[in-house]
Amino acid sequence: MKTIQIMPALFVITMTMINCSTESNNETNEEKNAKGIINLSSDDTSAVGTSLEVGDIEYGRVDLTGLEDSIVIVPKGATISEDSPTLSPGDPGYVESIIDFQDSENGFIIVAGEEVISMTIVVDGVQRQYGCESNFGTFTVCGEISIDKNSREAVFTDTTVLNIDTGTILTMNGTVQW
Numbered sequence: 001m002k003t004i005q006i007m008p009a010l011f012v013i014t015m016t017m018i019n020c021s022t023e024s025n026n027e028t029n030e031e032k033n034a035k036g037i038i039n040l041s042s043d044d045t046s047a048v049g050t051s052l053e054v055g056d057i058e059y060g061r062v063d064l065t066g067l068e069d070s071i072v073i074v075p076k077g078a079t080i081s082e083d084s085p086t087l088s089p090g091d092p093g094y095v096e097s098i099i100d101f102q103d104s105e106n107g108f109i110i111v112a113g114e115e116v117i118s119m120t121i122v123v124d125g126v127q128r129q130y131g132c133e134s135n136f137g138t139f140t141v142c143g144e145i146s147i148d149k150n151s152r153e154a155v156f157t158d159t160t161v162l163n164i165d166t167g168t169i170l171t172m173n174g175t176v177q178w
Contacts, residue, residue, distance in 0.1 A: 036176030
């Protein structure tokens with residue numbers, strides 16, 4: 001999906017500060033049985049909708065996120081390849097390069113750890129980028145994100161992300177499982 005660029009400078013800087021590790025500790029999801037819906041609320045829902053239906057989730061993709069305890073989430077109909085990206089981590093299409101989108105004009109990518117989120121939502125070809133980080137106080141605080149590797153579940157409870165272009169806060173609530 002050429003219109004999604006998930007790796008804004010904020011995310012790259014935050015991930016570098018959090019974990020400079022380059023080792024790959026991938027835990028693949030061979031069954032691809034991800035499920036869940038993330039409900040959205042704010043003024044931006046008139047443009048992006050009120051929910052995101054999960055299609056595929058990858059946990060612990062250090063090669064994508066820089067964090068062992070992190071997830072990458074894409075919409076129903078999209079899949080995340082187990083291959084490592086061929087682009088450099090600073091490239092805007094880094095994560096996107098290994099995702100197969102069914103609909104190139106509508107979709108989302110969420111890259112989340114318990115203290116940071118970088119998210120892009122594309123509707124009718126229009127891209128909106130969101131982010132939060134709770135460690136350094138240089139961006140909006142995320143609120144509650146819980147990622148439990150053992151129960152294979154991530155819970156977003158009043159999780160807030162900031163639209164990096166407009167400053168509008170988008171609130172996320174929901175549980176996703178893989």
